[in-house]
Amino acid sequence: MNCFRLAPVLLLAVPILAGNPAIAQAPDASKPAPPAAIKSFDPAAIDKTADPCTDFYQYSCGNWVKNNPVPADQVRWARSFSLLGERNRYLLWEELNAAATSPKSPLEKQYGDYFAACMNTGLVEQKGLKPLEPAFQRIAALKDAHQLAAVASELEAEGSPMTLFDFGVEQDEKDSSKQIAAVGQAGLSLPDRDYYIVDSKRFQDIRKQYVEHLTKMFTLAGDTPAQAAKEAASVLEIETALAKASTSRTDMRQPENRYHIYTLADFEKLTPNFDFTVYFKAVKVRPFDSLNVATPDFFKALNDLVASEPVGAWKSYLRWHTLHSSASNLPKAFFDENFAFFGKTLAGQKEPTPRWKQCTSMTDRALGEAVGQDWVKLHFPPQAKTSMDQLVVALEKALGDDIKTLPWMSDATKKAAEEKLALVRNKIGYPEKWRDYSSLKVERGDLIGNLHRNSVFAREWNLNHLGKPVDEKEWGMTPPTVNAYYDPSFNDINFPAGILQPPFFDFTVDPAVNFGGIGVVIGHEITHGFDDEGSKYDGKGNLREWQTEADRKAFTERTKCVADEYSGFEAAPAKDGTPAQMLKGELTLGENTADNGGLRIAYMALLDTLAAQGKTINDKIDGYTEAQRYFLGFAQVWCQNQTDQSARQSALTDPHSPGRWRVNGTVQNFDEFGKAFGCTKGQPMVPANSCRVW
Ligand SMILES: [Zn+2]
Numbered sequence: 001m002n003c004f005r006l007a008p009v010l011l012l013a014v015p016i017l018a019g020n021p022a023i024a025q026a027p028d029a030s031k032p033a034p035p036a037a038i039k040s041f042d043p044a045a046i047d048k049t050a051d052p053c054t055d056f057y058q059y060s061c062g063n064w065v066k067n068n069p070v071p072a073d074q075v076r077w078a079r080s081f082s083l084l085g086e087r088n089r090y091l092l093w094e095e096l097n098a099a100a101t102s103p104k105s106p107l108e109k110q111y112g113d114y115f116a117a118c119m120n121t122g123l124v125e126q127k128g129l130k131p132l133e134p135a136f137q138r139i140a141a142l143k144d145a146h147q148l149a150a151v152a153s154e155l156e157a158e159g160s161p162m163t164l165f166d167f168g169v170e171q172d173e174k175d176s177s178k179q180i181a182a183v184g185q186a187g188l189s190l191p192d193r194d195y196y197i198v199d200s201k202r203f204q205d206i207r208k209q210y211v212e213h214l215t216k217m218f219t220l221a222g223d224t225p226a227q228a229a230k231e232a233a234s235v236l237e238i239e240t241a242l243a244k245a246s247t248s249r250t251d252m253r254q255p256e257n258r259y260h261i262y263t264l265a266d267f268e269k270l271t272p273n274f275d276f277t278v279y280f281k282a283v284k285v286r287p288f289d290s291l292n293v294a295t296p297d298f299f300k301a302l303n304d305l306v307a308s309e310p311v312g313a314w315k316s317y318l319r320w321h322t323l324h325s326s327a328s329n330l331p332k333a334f335f336d337e338n339f340a341f342f343g344k345t346l347a348g349q350k351e352p353t354p355r356w357k358q359c360t361s362m363t364d365r366a367l368g369e370a371v372g373q374d375w376v377k378l379h380f381p382p383q384a385k386t387s388m389d390q391l392v393v394a395l396e397k398a399l400g401d402d403i404k405t406l407p408w409m410s411d412a413t414k415k416a417a418e419e420k421l422a423l424v425r426n427k428i429g430y431p432e433k434w435r436d437y438s439s440l441k442v443e444r445g446d447l448i449g450n451l452h453r454n455s456v457f458a459r460e461w462n463l464n465h466l467g468k469p470v471d472e473k474e475w476g477m478t479p480p481t482v483n484a485y486y487d488p489s490f491n492d493i494n495f496p497a498g499i500l501q502p503p504f505f506d507f508t509v510d511p512a513v514n515f516g517g518i519g520v521v522i523g524h525e526i527t528h529g530f531d532d533e534g535s536k537y538d539g540k541g542n543l544r545e546w547q548t549e550a551d552r553k554a555f556t557e558r559t560k561c562v563a564d565e566y567s568g569f570e571a572a573p574a575k576d577g578t579p580a581q582m583l584k585g586e587l588t589l590g591e592n593t594a595d596n597g598g599l600r601i602a603y604m605a606l607l608d609t610l611a612a613q614g615k616t617i618n619d620k621i622d623g624y625t626e627a628q629r630y631f632l633g634f635a636q637v638w639c640q641n642q643t644d645q646s647a648r649q650s651a652l653t654d655p656h657s658p659g660r661w662r663v664n665g666t667v668q669n670f671d672e673f674g675k676a677f678g679c680t681k682g683q684p685m686v687p688a689n690s691c692r693v694w
Contacts, residue, residue, distance in 0.1 A: 159452025368478025516633025
């Protein structure tokens with residue numbers, strides 16, 4: 001796994017929960033109900049009063065958007081991702097619930113107990129803060145700043161998450177066959193550094209509410225109001241200093257900005273105030289001589305901060321993160337306060353998510369390749385894998401054909417691009433070899449203990465990679481996940497069984513709809529190998545230029561066109577005196593490039609497939625041509641509603657564009673769209689100037 005590179009690149013952002021899932025402890029755990037089947041192509045979603053050439057998203061999704069507001073327990077509600085995500089989670093819940101009641105194997109007993117411990121809110125209430133007491137005692141014993149490393153390391157060694165920075169093992173960016181140690185920036189509780197440092201009214205208000213939240217949490221933990229207010233101020237001060245020293249998300253997308261190899265001795269010279277020798281010993285990593293310091297400026301600032309902040313401030317900081325990281329698994333008073341700020345205020349979620357959903361997701365995160373084994377047996381038939389293999393090959397061929405015809409690329413670069421494409425590895429459904437969880441001890445009556453032991457297990461699993469050969473069979477997503485990713489160091493595309501379901505993947509419908517769904521998803525992931533970030537890596541996964549200088553210049557002009565285009569799109573409209581939030585074209589450039597490439601090559605693959613079946617793109621089904629059904633199938637993947645707060649948060653943190661622009665941004669850049677709907681040049685969806693990279 002790669003810790004700090006913001007890679008692998010996903011199809012969709014994993015919800016950002018500020019380190020602590022704002023998920024509920026619903027007192028009645030409202031009864032799970034089987035979700036309805038999801039239509040791959042839904043004529044009822046279409047808004048026929050809209051003009052597809054003016055606003056294709058409104059045309060394809062307008063009725064769905066109107067009739068499907070965000071449910072109270074969600075912040076974003078998308079026709080494909082959310083509905084399928086809810087379905088997969090329900091199916092997984094059935095499995096976990098059965099395993100918790102009558103396990104049929106030691107593995108089922110293990111994940112059944114993990115799930116059951118989470119569901120037992122009565123016991124959570126009874127235990128109160130007791131499970132965190134050993135951590136609080138360690139923190140209280142902190143005497144001076146020199147001991148900070150020792151105390152923080154002990155907390156992490158016992159399973160509390162390390163919050164000051166990230167440490168782990170990753171592939172060396174320049175030699176992907178090596179697995180090396182790496183450290184990177186972290187330490188914040190709010191979703192992004194902007195929340196601490198931007199001086200707008202909106203962020204000032206959020207910071208004020210954050211301080212109120214901190215104060216309430218400290219008070220709940222037993223501190224006097226005066227103490228709690230002082231502690232809250234210290235936490236904000238330390239986190240603000242860390243935020244100022246952090247590299248922006250946009251800059252972190254550039255591999256060269258997060259690759260700085262240091263000898264261990266030089267790194268320790270950079271941070272003399274934080275004793276990393278003690279830290280590395282505590283987390284039991286094997287000895288090493290050099291490491292990647294992803295963000296050296298951050299560590300310089302952390303070092304200064306250790307000396308300048310009084311020891312009392314550090315105690316408050318550690319105490320806060322201990323509370324915060326467990327908040328949704330503490331008694332209801334803590335849970336509710338956590339939800340009120342991180343769920344309601346920051347993300348606009350009206351009600352907490354039911355407990356059964358929280359516990360199902362938590363078990364999947366911890367033991368995904370255990371629960372996934374049975375899940376794929378039930379929900380991913382071998383025929384689906386075979387069909388998917390064929391689709392991926394068709395898409396890879398389409399990109400190969402596309403590369404051959406690119407007018408701006410030299411033959412030398414085309415050859416290098418084809419070589420990289422030929423080396424892309426396809427991983428479909430689930431791992432060939434399942435992860436072994438036998439050393440993870442799970443106790444049915446010890447929720448916090450399970451979480452801590454799991455965190456130790458996951459860390460040791462990662463650190464154990466140090467210096468070992470890379471295992472290409474490993475996965476970074478669990479089988480029931482509705483998502484997909486490309487990993488530039490592995491140069492592989494990964495499609496969990498969870499997304500290979502309707503409405504993405506459905507062989508009861510015509511090929512046009514399937515190519516608009518899973519076809520574009522496959523095309524998107526393949527194109528990631530060739531977006532502004534992925535194109536810096538060669539076929540072996542090493543950072544190495546393979547384009548000629550002139551081609552790289554032409555490529556960069558083309559990606560700049562995409563970045564400028566998307567910077568002009570609005571992510572959230574002006575509201576109640578808060579100005580509109582525009583999309584960040586540079587932050588979303590890789591995803592937008594992948595969306596544009598994916599739409600083009602899936603269309604090319606569809607043409608090949610139809611031709612082989614003796615059909616054409618102009619054949620009609622239910623009043624729509626195959627071409628129209630392709631674009632509608634694609635657009636309907638992205639129908640969504642989102643709360644205003646969440647849309648604003650996503651615009652700053654999510655490298656993906658919102659649904660509207662994933663649709664309208666891409667069709668604007670693809671001539672075949674205008675032809676399919678008989679649009680005329682100059683209409684909004686067929687602008688005079690469009691962008692094209694691949
Ligand atoms: Zn992506």
